[in-house]
Amino acid sequence: MTVARTTRTRNTPTATKPAKPAKKGTRTKKSAKNRTPAPTADTGRRRDLLEGMLRIRRFEERCVELYSATKIRGFVHLYIGEEAVAVGVNEALTAEDAVVSTYREHGHALARGITAEAVMAEMYGRTTGCSGGRGGSMHLFDASRRFYGGNAIVAGGLPLAAGLALADRMRGQNHVTCCFFGDGAFAEGEFHETANLAALWNLPLLLVCENNRYAMGTALERHQAQTDLALRAASYGMVAWSVDGMDVEAVEQASRRAVEGIRAGTGPHFLELRTYRFRAHSMYDPDRYRDKAEIESWKSRDPIGLLVDRMRENGDPVDREFARIERRITAEIDDAVEAAEQAPEEPVETLLRHVTSAPSEAVT
């Protein structure tokens, strides 16, 4: 686990390679058994983390199939490879905290507890979707879970998150607002305006940069003059850490520390989670800008595989668990697809709903 206070580390590894080299000689099942360490208190927690990541992975794999079958359309941005970020960060948040997300947000939504059924129905554009079919893949919302989307403008959610944090503080609520964004957001003024405002006003804001190394199809060193993102965030006077975003437990621990610090009143915290998307930017993207070796190198540190390895080392009955979780998730997603297929489409007569809070807009 690498949780480094960036302000102290001079040589943060450049992210052209995985933040940490792939583990060689992963223990075989047999040798793990030979070691027979006793299951620990971590067993149940790790199983939950595994389930959380696997749900996202399998959900999105199904999305690929449904997209190819033209059941779902639009821009679909897959999160495969980045699951440790959504699941790890969410573990540190309570139901009262707020989350602001991006257009690559299926993982954040599912980790937040929005059901696969509600998300899938949204992908289908049905009334039972978590945004009533008005949002689609890029605009998932759930007010009851304080999940504020679903923003398709890079960095567009950052000011919004600062406002949620400001309001919570003005109302005397000790909540944290967590804002996810990608490395591409560092090129937008809104990141810097928000970082300045949040630090200036000491806002209870957790800034989570999912550094997956690419802003659409442009590599980090081709879109940023200074690629040490935590260093730049720290320059605003906030605590900033770089974390191995493929290690869900490292993400969880760093997030907990950050959230504790924020609740204690030490102002906004920044986490750079070094991760990688195994798939292209969107379903339309032919992915010509990355070489295979790079992708394979990161895949060798698949967050799900890493956790399974660790559970094996720990002596957890992971293979049996894995199969059980797989069955449960498969059934859940099957049900979600079935429900979406059956769900009603909104009649065009109500097209103008939700433009204003009035039943329909006066302008015709």
Added chain:
Amino acid sequence: MTSATTTAKTTYREALREALRESLRSDDRVFLMGEDVGRYGGCFGVSLGLLEEFGPERVRDTPLSESAFVGSGIGAALAGMRPIVEIMTVNFSLLALDQILNNAATLLHMSGGQLAVPLVIRMTTGAGRQLAAQHSHSLEGWYAHIPGVRVLAPATLEDARHMLAPALADPDPVLIFEHGSLYNVSGELDPRTAPADLDHAAIRRTGTDITLVTYGGSLPKTLAAADELAVDGISAEVIDLRTLRPLDTGALADSVARTHRAVVVDEAWRTGSLAAEVSARIAEDSFYDLDAPVERVCSAEVPMPYARRLEEAALPQTADVVAAARRAVD
């Protein structure tokens, strides 16, 4: 200044300030934020004294970061506050256009009705003070293009005083455009305390021969034009739109049905302007009532020049309105 219980001499600026004070007093969720609203007292002096009265949490100076503080207003509204965000001029609001259009106006719809944004954004608009091309434009018509927002243009002391409360009560985003040339306008403020009607245009002067349609900073010029026309025996009705979105098209049709002629006065550029929309509505709804083509008086199609003579030439003036009305009546 105290709350008016009897007719009192006041200015447009003071009327706006009194509205802010009343809102801050009556609802803990309301706070004002923007560039120089606190210590400085507002770029145009509107919020002078409010910091002392309500403190820096509720009268909040921001960095010059339009996108961040407008976006923060949206987030705060989502979380249950009632923010009033002040932007110095409409030109600067373009730096926050992403937040206004892609978030404030859109979140309710994208979320399937879950996330209303009860936010008020105030800003200055218009020319006439030799501030040149980056402080003088009239872009409120662009905002009136956007579904999901309400766009207000208070032109009178009464509207300056009484539009804010209903704007704050609106569950959706409301943009209020204050014309810079109006801040020093003074007069007797009607002592009524009822909120302004945000759904309907106002007839500021009744007439029978022609309808002059305008809003905001052009209202005084248009009323002056009506006075001049009256000297020639032309009875002009003056309609103040007040609300640019949603547009009160019924008021336009009713008036044109009586007068059969219309001139639209709008300080924005003519091409693609709100005046274009109003003209089109009159053509669509009142074509058979019209006895003459609809006339438009707008700004010259030029970035607003600094030089006084050129600025005056670029802007709609009373004489231009009079000339357009005469053309329509002849």
